[in-house]
Amino acid sequence: MILLVLIASVLIFGITVYQFREINIDYHENRMERKEEQIRQSIDLAIQKTTYPVTTENLDLIFKKEIYEIAVVQNMNFNIYSLEGELIKSSRPKFANDSISMCLDAEVLNKLEVSPIKRYVRENALAGDKYQASFTYIADQKFKPIGILNLPYFEDNSFNDSELKEFLWRLLGVYLLMLLMAISFAFFISKYITRSLETISTMMGKTNLSKQNKKIYIDNPGEEIEKLIAAYNGMIDELGQSAVKLARSEREQAWREMAKQVAHEIKNPLTPMRLTVQSFERKFNPDDPQIHERLREYSDTLIQQIDTMSSIASAFSNFAEMPAQQNETLNVVKIVKLALDIFNEEYIHFIAEEEEIIAKLDRTQLIRVVTNLVKNAIQAVPDVKSPRVLVSVASEGNMVKISVADNGHGIEKDNEEKIFEPKFTTKTSGMGLGLGMVKNIVETYKGTIKFTSHLGKGTVFCVKFPKENV
Numbered sequence: 001m002i003l004l005v006l007i008a009s010v011l012i013f014g015i016t017v018y019q020f021r022e023i024n025i026d027y028h029e030n031r032m033e034r035k036e037e038q039i040r041q042s043i044d045l046a047i048q049k050t051t052y053p054v055t056t057e058n059l060d061l062i063f064k065k066e067i068y069e070i071a072v073v074q075n076m077n078f079n080i081y082s083l084e085g086e087l088i089k090s091s092r093p094k095f096a097n098d099s100i101s102m103c104l105d106a107e108v109l110n111k112l113e114v115s116p117i118k119r120y121v122r123e124n125a126l127a128g129d130k131y132q133a134s135f136t137y138i139a140d141q142k143f144k145p146i147g148i149l150n151l152p153y154f155e156d157n158s159f160n161d162s163e164l165k166e167f168l169w170r171l172l173g174v175y176l177l178m179l180l181m182a183i184s185f186a187f188f189i190s191k192y193i194t195r196s197l198e199t200i201s202t203m204m205g206k207t208n209l210s211k212q213n214k215k216i217y218i219d220n221p222g223e224e225i226e227k228l229i230a231a232y233n234g235m236i237d238e239l240g241q242s243a244v245k246l247a248r249s250e251r252e253q254a255w256r257e258m259a260k261q262v263a264h265e266i267k268n269p270l271t272p273m274r275l276t277v278q279s280f281e282r283k284f285n286p287d288d289p290q291i292h293e294r295l296r297e298y299s300d301t302l303i304q305q306i307d308t309m310s311s312i313a314s315a316f317s318n319f320a321e322m323p324a325q326q327n328e329t330l331n332v333v334k335i336v337k338l339a340l341d342i343f344n345e346e347y348i349h350f351i352a353e354e355e356e357i358i359a360k361l362d363r364t365q366l367i368r369v370v371t372n373l374v375k376n377a378i379q380a381v382p383d384v385k386s387p388r389v390l391v392s393v394a395s396e397g398n399m400v401k402i403s404v405a406d407n408g409h410g411i412e413k414d415n416e417e418k419i420f421e422p423k424f425t426t427k428t429s430g431m432g433l434g435l436g437m438v439k440n441i442v443e444t445y446k447g448t449i450k451f452t453s454h455l456g457k458g459t460v461f462c463v464k465f466p467k468e469n470v
Contacts, residue, residue: 024155043070079150081104085104328360332357348389349388403461403463438463442463
């Protein structure tokens with residue numbers, strides 16, 4: 001619609017300019033013919049009244065004064081030439097100084113002679129301005145040519161140009177108004193037409209496999225839009241079914257993997273327990289004087305393996321279900337120091353920017369986060385010549401920042417994406433649940449946990465908690 005208005009405006013402007021020029025041409029042609037006819041009538045009247053013989057030689061005498069009177073009355077200058085093209089008389093007093101106009105060229109004489117209406121008009125240029133000059137014969141009373149009438153006609157288009165400019169400005173205003181109306185109309189029409197598509201687009205943008213997606217219902221949609229909505233709603237149904245199947249499959253797969261891990265970890269202590277029982281059964285001798293010592297060793301071995309199994313069960317229990325948060329206002333600096341007291345490694349250092357950073361957190365879960373990160377750091381520096389673990393606490397706006405840095409071997413690029421996955425570990429022992437548990441606790445508090453690592457240089461884990469937790 002906007003393009004049509006623009007094309008129409010350009011065409012109308014072009015046609016208007018063309019029409020005005022055509023009108024100017026017709027106007028000047030008609031005006032020159034009228035002036036020429038009026039001057040001819042005045043010349044014929046002067047010839048009728050003269051007492052001189054009407055010949056070419058007497059034209060200078062016949063129009064000695066009359067030529068100026070006619071020019072004044074008609075408000076237009078003209079010239080009289082002989083039949084040979086020589087200037088006889090001009091209404092302009094200084095015409096004699098114009099050497100170019102003293103005689104007519106052969107082309108004018110030839111064109112005038114062969115013209116059926118004995119009239120010839122041509123365009124000339126003078127001082128950079130174009131003008132028309134008409135040539136026609138002056139006849140005596142017997143219609144015998146005795147001279148040539150030359151009428152220079154200068155076109156004055158200033159008035160018409162001014163009118164054209166004013167008209168074009170008005171036309172421009174009208175078309176600007178029409179353009180604004182077309183833009184507004186096109187906008188509302190397009191919004192009306194595309195509102196259904198926008199609804200579909202918005203709903204498609206909100207489509208998510210992890211949540212329940214809504215279907216689209218629109219009153220009186222077009223035939224094409226109705227087909228599109230039906231296809232979308234069908235896709236939502238299929239997507240919902242696929243999401244349920246996928247979730248069930250993921251849960252089943254997760255439990256399978258977890259069951260394998262649990263079975264593997266439980267088998268580890270069961271094997272030495274079995275061997276210990278079998279060995280004790282073979283070597284048991286009630287009369288052995290060291291029977292009590294052997295029984296104690298046997299009991300210690302079993303108790304140690306049972307404790308191992310208990311820790312395995314506790315680790316899975318802690319990961320699967322976090323205890324309810326018991327938020328309290330506490331000094332994070334003090335609690336982190338308390339969490340570090342259980343470690344005896346001399347290379348563990350602690351720094352804090354402030355002596356007191358207050359936040360609302362669960363004391364037990366905060367300690368679990370710190371201890372798991374520190375354990376992870378300690379396990380990363382067993383082969384380092386000068387091991388170092390640095391724990392720092394700082395305040396960043398409304399967040400508490402806890403960093404644990406080590407100068408261990410670092411984390412390989414291939415393992416960075418899996419570092420927080422449950423049961424993932426690069427160690428020869430352990431459940432691989434520590435960092436997964438930490439991430440679970442941090443996200444429960446709407447915090448963040450990130451790390452940066454460089455192979456051969458070390459790793460820095462950074463945890464941020466909001467100071468206020470609802």
